[in-house]
Amino acid sequence: xxxxxxxxQIQQMVRFxxxxxxxKANEISVSAEEEFNIEKLQLVEAEKKKIRQEYEKKExxxxxxxxxxxSMQLNASRIKVLQAxxxxxxxxxxxxxxxxxxxxxxxxxxxxxxxxxxxxxxLRLKEPAVLLRCRKGDLHLVEAVLGSxxxxxxxxxxxHEPEIIIDHVHLPSGPSHHNPHGLSCSGGVVLxxxxxxxxxxxxxxxxxxxxxxxxxxxxxxxxxxQVAA
Numbered sequence: 001x002x003x004x005x006x007x008x009q010i011q012q013m014v015r016f017x018x019x020x021x022x023x024k025a026n027e028i029s030v031s032a033e034e035e036f037n038i039e040k041l042q043l044v045e046a047e048k049k050k051i052r053q054e055y056e057k058k059e060x061x062x063x064x065x066x067x068x069x070x071s072m073q074l075n076a077s078r079i080k081v082l083q084a085x086x087x088x089x090x091x092x093x094x095x096x097x098x099x100x101x102x103x104x105x106x107x108x109x110x111x112x113x114x115x116x117x118x119x120x121x122x123l124r125l126k127e128p129a130v131l132l133r134c135r136k137g138d139l140h141l142v143e144a145v146l147g148s149x150x151x152x153x154x155x156x157x158x159x160h161e162p163e164i165i166i167d168h169v170h171l172p173s174g175p176s177h178h179n180p181h182g183l184s185c186s187g188g189v190v191l192x193x194x195x196x197x198x199x200x201x202x203x204x205x206x207x208x209x210x211x212x213x214x215x216x217x218x219x220x221x222x223x224x225x226q227v228a229a
Contacts, residue, residue, distance in 0.1 A: 085220065085223070085224055088223060089216070089219060089220065089223070092219070093208070093212055096208055096212070097175075097186065097205065097208060100186035100187065100204045100205065100208060101174050101175075101186055103186070103187055103204060104137075104138070104174075104186070104187045107141065110138075110141065110187065111141045111144060111145055112145075113187075114134075114138065114141055114142055114145055114187075114188070114189065115145035115148060115149045115152075117188055117189050117202045118132070118142070118145065118146070118149040118153075118164075118189055118191070118202075119149050119152050119153050119156070120202060121189060121190075121191040121200040121202045122149070122150075122153040122157070122162060122164075122191065123153060123156060123157060124200045125191055125192075125193060125198055125200050126157065126159075127162065127193045127194070127198065128159075128160070128162055128163065129162060129163040129164075129165070129193075129194045130162055130163070130164055130165070130191050130192065130193060130194065131165050131167050131191065131192045131193075131194060131196070132146075132164050132165065132166050132167060132189055132190070132191050133166075133167040133169060133170065133171055133189065133190045133191075133192075134166070134170065134171055134188075134189045134190075135170055135171045135172070135173055135174075135185055135187065136170040136173065137173060138187065138189075139166070139170070142166065142189065143166070146164055146166075149164075150162055150164055165194075171185040171188075171189075171190065171203065172184050172185045173185065174186055174187075184205075185203050185204075185205060186203070186204040186205050186208075187203065187204045188202050188203035188204045188205070188206070188207070189202050189203065190202065190203060
């Protein structure tokens with residue numbers, strides 16, 4: 001083989017090596033571009049996912065804030081309604097309390113009522129000796145019915161007539177315009193055992209409180225059933 005043939009073979013080998021190198025370089029370039037595109041796509045998707053998560057988080061926060069605000073407004077409205085209902089009920093009780101003052105205006109009727117209240121209190125206490133307290137203005141009426149009340153109690157309870165001592169301390173008088181929020185009593189009596197451990201408060205105000213508490217559900221239902229519906 002002469003030099004020309006050797007040179008020709010060398011050139012062929014060089015071309016072959018160069019072609020393989022170019023093909024390999026192209027493969028590497030294509031592969032690198034594919035990997036780059038895949039990585040870029042993954043980064044884009046990851047960023048999109050992050051943005052979606054942040055948006056969903058903020059959306060949930062807004063929704064929670066709306067629910068909290070709605071709940072607060074609803075509670076505030078309910079409180080206002082309940083307060084308005086309480087105001088109506090309290091005004092009714094105040095009106096009833098004012099009506100109690102008229103009970104003692106009819107002396108004959110009120111005297112019989114005092115007797116009944118004393119008998120009822122004695123039946124509750126069932127004590128041989130009691131202390132009675134009344135308003136100073138009712139003292140003469142109480143003294144007038146005390147004997148008959150003791151007899152009636154003794155007959156009903158089938159016991160001896162009790163000893164009833166009128167306390168020198170009196171119940172407050174009725175409410176006045178000068179002191180409308182001070183201690184007051186619309187009438188009635190308070191009886192207690194001699195040692196003061198058992199007390200029966202049978203004033204008109206106390207009886208109104210008992211009746212009002214007992215009837216309060218019915219009163220509310222009658223007044224506010226349509227509002228609740």
